[in-house]
Amino acid sequence: MTNRYYSAMQQSFSLPQGTAYLNPGFSLGPSNFLWQIVFLQNADQSVSNNVYFPGVPIVEWVWPSTNIITGLAQTNHLYFEDDMITITNLSLTTNGVAPPNTGYGMTFIPTNYFFFRAGSSFFGTPRLPRVCRRA
16 A cells, blocks of 8 residues: 555555455446455444445445434435546545644545435345345
8 A cells, every 4th residue: 555655654554353244246348347346344233235236336324223302213325436447537635634643745636436314225126136145
């Protein structure tokens, strides 16, 4: 992995008790195959996860809560989409300023990440017809 100055930072990546979700891929040619893998770690037992591959990987977090106005139980859905596969010229967008101990440097976020909230019927049904399998 590299930082924003293209300096090497980390040589390995580990997610203890993480789960790998695999989209078995498809052929891009006689010898080229595309495989999509999402590595996800969730330590909160009250939050469940689903991973979908409708083209780009989408992670769904689902958790119960109580509406503070009505007092009724409700289910929350948060989605994360990574469309790196569709972008040819990736860039970073400024999203804040680092803490004082780092010299107040600008911080950046990749433009291929997108978070959004939606109901359980975001994909038309509570579950997509093609949910990935765990690797």
